[in-house]
Amino acid sequence: MENDWYEAGHVAIVTGGSRGLGKAVARELLARGLHVVIDGRDEAALAAARDELARVGNVIAVPGDVADQQHVHDLIASARQLRRLDLVVNNASTLGEIPLPRVEELSRETFERIFQVNLFAPIHIMQHALHVMRRSAEGGTIVNITSDAAIEAYPAWGGYGASKAALEHVSRVLATELDGTHVRVLVADPGDMDTQMHRDAIPDADPRDLRDPADSARALLRAVAEMKEAYVRVRLADLVPA
Numbered sequence: 001m002e003n004d005w006y007e008a009g010h011v012a013i014v015t016g017g018s019r020g021l022g023k024a025v026a027r028e029l030l031a032r033g034l035h036v037v038i039d040g041r042d043e044a045a046l047a048a049a050r051d052e053l054a055r056v057g058n059v060i061a062v063p064g065d066v067a068d069q070q071h072v073h074d075l076i077a078s079a080r081q082l083r084r085l086d087l088v089v090n091n092a093s094t095l096g097e098i099p100l101p102r103v104e105e106l107s108r109e110t111f112e113r114i115f116q117v118n119l120f121a122p123i124h125i126m127q128h129a130l131h132v133m134r135r136s137a138e139g140g141t142i143v144n145i146t147s148d149a150a151i152e153a154y155p156a157w158g159g160y161g162a163s164k165a166a167l168e169h170v171s172r173v174l175a176t177e178l179d180g181t182h183v184r185v186l187v188a189d190p191g192d193m194d195t196q197m198h199r200d201a202i203p204d205a206d207p208r209d210l211r212d213p214a215d216s217a218r219a220l221l222r223a224v225a226e227m228k229e230a231y232v233r234v235r236l237a238d239l240v241p242a
């Protein structure tokens with residue numbers, strides 16, 4: 001069933017594809033024959049990921065910061081050159097500051113940066129992606145990666161959690177606006193994974209308690225393929241065998 005959904009030659013953008021969940025998602029999509037556009041700010045790390053992923057399929061790396069509007073235009077242009085856009089995974093994200101500041105110490109600068117990267121950038125990418133997807137009879141799928149911090153009130157996670165909560169709400173509203181089209185919105189909470197972001201946030205976590213992002217990526221692809229509604233929120237941890 002899953003393999004019926006992923007068609008060779010389809011095109012995906014996965015932001016933050018140089019490591020962690022984004023790289024794992026890109027690898028799974030490439031293995032199913034999709035062309036995948038990835039990005040990341042660190043050019044060397046992105047080039048290394050591109051070289052690794054190029055052994056699996058056709059990957060295009062566009063270095064840059066999702067908060068930079070010109071970079072978003074470049075990402076979309078790369079997909080347009082491939083003549084379609086079927087899937088966007090808004091995965092790139094920032095914690096803002098490490099260690100995470102409590103709300104009373106959260107600077108305006110950090111708060112703004114978190115919202116630029118985790119909320120405004122995905123919205124900007126979705127707006128441009130919709131221009132392409134809505135013109136296609138097949139539509140498309142937008143995936144926004146969220147966090148349990150969007151719902152649970154963890155001390156020091158106020159800035160990041162607020163940005164993910166806002167991303168979820170915008171996703172829900174967008175899905176209602178897309179009613180009657182063939183564009184769907186999936187919000188996915190990956191749960192605790194063994195990635196750089198988790199090491200930055202919680203350095204003393206036991207890696208044995210954390211999921212391999214490759215398992216989360218496979219669960220995400222399954223969730224996309226099995227979507228039955230125009231809007232779905234999923235906890236990937238529920239789909240990954242313990």
Ligand SMILES: NC(=O)c1ccc[n+]([C@@H]2O[C@H](COP(=O)([O-])OP(=O)(O)OC[C@H]3O[C@@H](n4cnc5c(N)ncnc54)[C@H](OP(=O)(O)O)[C@@H]3O)[C@@H](O)[C@H]2O)c1
Pocket residue numbers: 015016017018019020021022039040041042043045064065066067090091092093094117145146147148189190191192193194195196197198213
């Ligand atoms: N890890 C967890 O336990 C966990 C839990 C819940 C939710 N999440 C969510 O899962 C997603 C993936 O997280 P992860 O753990 O895989 O993170 P990660 O290992 O830190 O990877 C983040 C990726 O995003 C890129 N990136 C970061 N800021 C960017 C920016 N401004 N512009 C472009 N690329 C940027 C990074 O490359 P550069 O740094 O070179 O830009 C990297 O490729 C995020 O949305 C995160 O909020 C993670």
